[in-house]
Amino acid sequence: MAPEQRIKSFEEALLSLDRVAARAALNLASDEEDSLKFLEGIVVPALESIGKGWEEGRTSLAQVYMAGRITEELMDELLPFRGVPTDRAQVAIAVLEDYHLLGKRLVCSVLRSAGFHLADYGRMNVDDLVERVKADNIRILLISALMLPSALRVKGVRKGLARAGADVKIVVGGAPFRFDDQLWTEVGADATSSTASGAIHVVQGMRRELI
Amino acid sequence: MKPGKMTSMQRVLTTLSHGEPDRVPLFLAATLHGARELGLTLGDYFSDSRNVAEGQLRLRAKYDHDFLCAAFYGALDAEAWGAEVIYRDDGPPNSGAPLLRKPEDIRGLTAPRVSETPCLLKVLKTIELLKSRVETEVPIVGVVISPFSLPVMQLGFDAYIELIYERPQLFWRLMQLNKAFATEWANAQLAAGATAICYFDPVSSPTIVPRDTFLKTGFEVAKEVIGAIEGPTATHLASGRSLAILDDLVLTGTSMVGVSCEENLAELKTAASQKLTILGNLNGIEMRRWTPHEAEMQVKRAIAQAGGGGGFVLGDNHGEIPWQVEDEVLFAIREAVHRWGEYPLNWVKDEQ
């Protein structure tokens, strides 16, 4: 099967929540040279396309979520030892002062499927997050927020990190940032994306810069 | 009828029957701003029915809008089932950790009774107080979180999506309980004096589930519950998209739909083709940094796109104005509705 065709059938299988077809579309041959690269070449464009579909109103969040979950499961099954960090550009993700964890879960799921290793801090307040990021020497911090007041708290994280002398790139996302496309700059973030899969591209770019 | 002579109730009823009232009705869902008006923290404000009634009446006097909103906050419907509610000073309270730790917990779940649930009784008392003050002059809106959307707070969003697709039996058992609750809760609000019920159902939006899933789930649930609610309803998708399911929403029996700023209002109005009144679609999050001039331009745009022929209520696109939105913007919205919203909307044709 040609790569484009494979990506397309993988995407279609995910959108109809068909695990068996999704696995078949990946169809990892045992003699594949670099299986991680090979799988990512299918999985990443498919997830990005589903994310883009959501942004444009063609797919739903339930599909985005189920696609991420199925992909993550398949990657774990096919390549159980992938994702070991090989560089010092440490990445972490947190939900800021919010009780809504789905955005973070979606981002984790796509990044892991794309072969990234990232620390999941769960739910955090501003001070604890700053401290933890500094202690763990994190260079790229992803923050997910669903409520507007939580999104506005990113300002505090930016200030706290500056005060602590930590050189950290902040990537924000979640509904408030989708509904106000200026909010991410206002709170002092370095980047945003209106979809979870958009994080792949952003983090890739930042890592290249940092390493 | 002469311009300026209608009560809010007449204005709203006229637009709902797809006629042109004296001006476009305005729905400012400032559910939180009442606390600021009374100088209270949000926790104190929501602790007493009288505060909310007084706050809403003062806001109406101030912003001159056409509805009284008796809703406290979305997490209240989960609180009724025993969920924890966590307050903050700068925004609406949220539900905490999901009440159900795993899907199997649905088996042992029973629905709360309205008459035995203090947080619900508090809202009913607010409705009674409002009703005693405005009688039939101003519509009073009650809110229920739909049986199909409530499980996000009962179970958590990820677990709920999995439940819909992978555990149909447990899903339908939960729907059974939630339907009974939502119906009783909506009817209690109507009995207390609410004019209409806002059926909050964002999970049914194509933003959240595909239409084919919706037709098998949220649609069936809505048809049944809206059919059993003994008064008019408005369906709100909380800024989720609606265009792809507008025709389906008509079949649920609802009269109005709250629409998203992510979709074109003119297109939605055309698609509603006199079967649904459109409510929207000011972007509440962006509103936080609007200047009064931008607010006016947004109001003007919305009225130009959807005001003609009635069947339109101007409001934000989510059903709640964020705490961070300042008075000068809300005043500008009020002024702009008076300036641009008076029927007939001759200026719309002139500008085209």
Ligand code: B12
């Ligand atoms: C469904 C829904 C509900 C449901 C379920 C909510 C829930 N999760 O608990 C119900 C009806 C219960 C509800 C209630 C409320 N809601 Co509501 N709701 C929505 C809706 C339609 C979807 C929310 C959702 O969970 N989406 C799923 C998440 C994952 O989507 P997302 O954050 O956009 O994330 C995507 C991207 O942004 C990206 N992403 C996410 N994080 C990150 C991070 C990074 C680094 C990157 C790169 C990308 C990324 O990935 C995701 C997928 O691609 C939105 C409006 C909308 N159109 O989105 C409002 C919305 C979230 N609700 C809102 C509010 C305010 C509330 C209430 C507080 C209202 C009230 N007064 O009570 C309550 C709170 C309920 C509670 N839990 O206590 C506001 C929040 C913003 C604000 N104004 O503060 C929104 C945005 C509506 C609006 N336009 O204002 N709601």
